[in-house]
Amino acid sequence: MRDVYHEELDSIGRTLIEMTGLVGAAMSRATAALLDADLQVAESVISADDAVDALQHELDSRALDLLARQQPVAGDLRTIITSLRMSADLERMGDLARHVAKVARLRYPEIAIPEDLRATIAEMGRIAGELARKTAEIIEGRDVNAARELPEDDDAMDELHRALFRALLDKTGEYSVETAIDVTLIGRYYERFADHAVSVARRLIFLVTGERH
Amino acid sequence: MRDVYHEELDSIGRTLIEMTGLVGAAMSRATAALLDADLQVAESVISADDAVDALQHELDSRALDLLARQQPVAGDLRTIITSLRMSADLERMGDLARHVAKVARLRYPEIAIPEDLRATIAEMGRIAGELARKTAEIIEGRDVNAARELPEDDDAMDELHRALFRALLDKTGEYSVETAIDVTLIGRYYERFADHAVSVARRLIFLVTGERH
Numbered sequence: 001m002r003d004v005y006h007e008e009l010d011s012i013g014r015t016l017i018e019m020t021g022l023v024g025a026a027m028s029r030a031t032a033a034l035l036d037a038d039l040q041v042a043e044s045v046i047s048a049d050d051a052v053d054a055l056q057h058e059l060d061s062r063a064l065d066l067l068a069r070q071q072p073v074a075g076d077l078r079t080i081i082t083s084l085r086m087s088a089d090l091e092r093m094g095d096l097a098r099h100v101a102k103v104a105r106l107r108y109p110e111i112a113i114p115e116d117l118r119a120t121i122a123e124m125g126r127i128a129g130e131l132a133r134k135t136a137e138i139i140e141g142r143d144v145n146a147a148r149e150l151p152e153d154d155d156a157m158d159e160l161h162r163a164l165f166r167a168l169l170d171k172t173g174e175y176s177v178e179t180a181i182d183v184t185l186i187g188r189y190y191e192r193f194a195d196h197a198v199s200v201a202r203r204l205i206f207l208v209t210g211e212r213h
Numbered sequence: 214m215r216d217v218y219h220e221e222l223d224s225i226g227r228t229l230i231e232m233t234g235l236v237g238a239a240m241s242r243a244t245a246a247l248l249d250a251d252l253q254v255a256e257s258v259i260s261a262d263d264a265v266d267a268l269q270h271e272l273d274s275r276a277l278d279l280l281a282r283q284q285p286v287a288g289d290l291r292t293i294i295t296s297l298r299m300s301a302d303l304e305r306m307g308d309l310a311r312h313v314a315k316v317a318r319l320r321y322p323e324i325a326i327p328e329d330l331r332a333t334i335a336e337m338g339r340i341a342g343e344l345a346r347k348t349a350e351i352i353e354g355r356d357v358n359a360a361r362e363l364p365e366d367d368d369a370m371d372e373l374h375r376a377l378f379r380a381l382l383d384k385t386g387e388y389s390v391e392t393a394i395d396v397t398l399i400g401r402y403y404e405r406f407a408d409h410a411v412s413v414a415r416r417l418i419f420l421v422t423g424e425r426h
Binding site: 057064067068071073074077078081084085088165168169175177178180181184185188212 | 270277280281284286287290291294297298301378381382388390391393394397398401425
């Protein structure tokens, strides 16, 4: 019985890694859709988010079922609760990738991002993909050291986010209100995506060490 | 022993209601700070959010402790897990109220919102306060019927959110990029606040009936 139980726990861990891979790929593809005004890619990101939501529901039911049937204590209990919280972060990261893709779709065939801001958005997309890749490794290896380094990537994201606002404000008159709205929302989607990746890393640190932050 | 346990469960419920009251008051006061450019109120909303975060940490530790010590099953287990999720929603609602107050502080002594959009923002603030008030009642009374009606208030919030964008876009040239950024972010803070209130209501429905949505 305990073996089936630990297999279940491992399988929950694998689902978290799978979700992380999916949301990372979604944000990278949403970025490409946004910068190339690629409607087909945008549509596929939007519809692929259902798979992330389904994985979350499935993971949550399995975790709740384990809690109810096995009444785990100490470490296993913490693992299950942490998994529920990570899955909520990951589900939200999927939503944010979908939001980016929706802006791409809304403005198609135009490119929502003005030319001189595209390099910044491309870099935000690259960091988002990198954060997801590292987050998957952190979960897989229960890698506390790597988890402690993740906020550095988030700092880089925050800096790009500020740069985006500065660029919008510096060239007043050059950008339309519509562009200001799109860029403001998109910047926030990337920033929140990064925040949730850091949140997953923090939860991993708490899981392994018992430390908060 | 079981009595202490059920007292603990009740006390977790009371903490959720207290958190809901705090975040509702925070959003109402943040709205006033924003529309009156009242720096003192803005500062007090920003610093008061620490109390919400502290309540969340305290609630979460108590809930995890109950899970570990009492190994609850069925209904009690669901109550504890749902409480953890509600506290995460409520903590986020507190952050969003703080974000609104920070925009008020950033633009002080100016009023961040242009005159002709203030009525819309005032109404969004009113609905946010109303949503929080109803959410507290829903938790307190485990009121599934009221919980099912909450999305109507959220629809009203979404409609105001769309009206805000329409107003920004209709009068192109009249608003600065800075105003467009502020209004876009603030609109999103109210919208997300409402989404989280609806999420709490949905969790209550799940808790009481076992139904998702």
